Amino acid sequence: MSNSIRVNCTKKNLKLIRDFVTEYLRTLALSDILMNQIVLAVDEICANLIIHANHEDPSKYLTLKVHTVKDQVKFEISDQGRAFEQSNYREPNIQEHIRMGKKGGVGIALVNRIMDKVEFITDGTQNTCLLYKKIR
Amino acid sequence: MPMKITQEIRDNTVILTLDGELDASSSVILDEELSDPEIMKYTMVLVNCQNLNYISSAGLGVFISHLQRFEDAQIRLIFYNMQDKVRNVFEILGLDLLMTIVSDYEEARSIANE
Numbered sequence: 001m002s003n004s005i006r007v008n009c010t011k012k013n014l015k016l017i018r019d020f021v022t023e024y025l026r027t028l029a030l031s032d033i034l035m036n037q038i039v040l041a042v043d044e045i046c047a048n049l050i051i052h053a054n055h056e057d058p059s060k061y062l063t064l065k066v067h068t069v070k071d072q073v074k075f076e077i078s079d080q081g082r083a084f085e086q087s088n089y090r091e092p093n094i095q096e097h098i099r100m101g102k103k104g105g106v107g108i109a110l111v112n113r114i115m116d117k118v119e120f121i122t123d124g125t126q127n128t129c130l131l132y133k134k135i136r
Numbered sequence: 137m138p139m140k141i142t143q144e145i146r147d148n149t150v151i152l153t154l155d156g157e158l159d160a161s162s163s164v165i166l167d168e169e170l171s172d173p174e175i176m177k178y179t180m181v182l183v184n185c186q187n188l189n190y191i192s193s194a195g196l197g198v199f200i201s202h203l204q205r206f207e208d209a210q211i212r213l214i215f216y217n218m219q220d221k222v223r224n225v226f227e228i229l230g231l232d233l234l235m236t237i238v239s240d241y242e243e244a245r246s247i248a249n250e
Contacts, residue, residue, distance in 0.1 A: 104202070
């Protein structure tokens with residue numbers, strides 16, 4: 001089974017990415033809730049890369065690779081858009097979002113709460129997000 | 137599968153039945169539905185989530201962004217028939233404590249009529 005997928009930066013491809021991750025995770029016999037959480041975390045990162053880092057430019061691409069090592073699943077999501085500045089990230093105050101009627105800004109909070117480790121690496125051109133989740 | 141939203145009116149209530157997946161691509165149509173000024177004529181918005189198979193932050197964000205406006209207009213927003221995996225996403229952010237999620241239509245009606 002292929003463990004990588006490359007898609008161009010349109011929001012319609014998020015479904016393709018989720019189907020790819022779901023298909024990969026199916027072999028690991030996870031609970032529905034855990035499987036959905038992991039798919040969600042990958043979807044959130046890819047949505048951010050497509051929308052914010054690459055401005056939905058269909059001439060740009062992101063690559064997703066997935067591996068399982070022992071009891072841990074690891075995702076590598078790479079693109080060449082604007083790098084995410086993890087040091088500037090602040091956890092959202094959901095009640096404040098409700099009060100202000102804010103639509104966005106809770107995706108990374110979901111990823112951080114679901115995954116065991118989240119890393120963003122950049123070499124100036126290529127950005128890679130690494131997501132780790134223990135599954136046993 | 138793209139998101140399909142069916143709207144039904146019963147007395148002073150709008151029932152929205154969501155069918156499909158709410159992600160960054162499909163949540164736009166939910167936003168359009170909730171932004172419709174017509175919806176402000178009713179006192180309850182019930183959201184049937186039985187066939188809502190997936191929700192991402194974009195879908196949650198749409199509900200978050202309308203909640204205060206509905207509260208200000210004294211419109212109750214109530215979710216029912218939610219799948220466990222979808223409810224879990226609300227719970228991760230604590231939204232289950234800030235929004236009304238009940239088990240089925242009867243419970244939604246009884247809360248709405250309180």
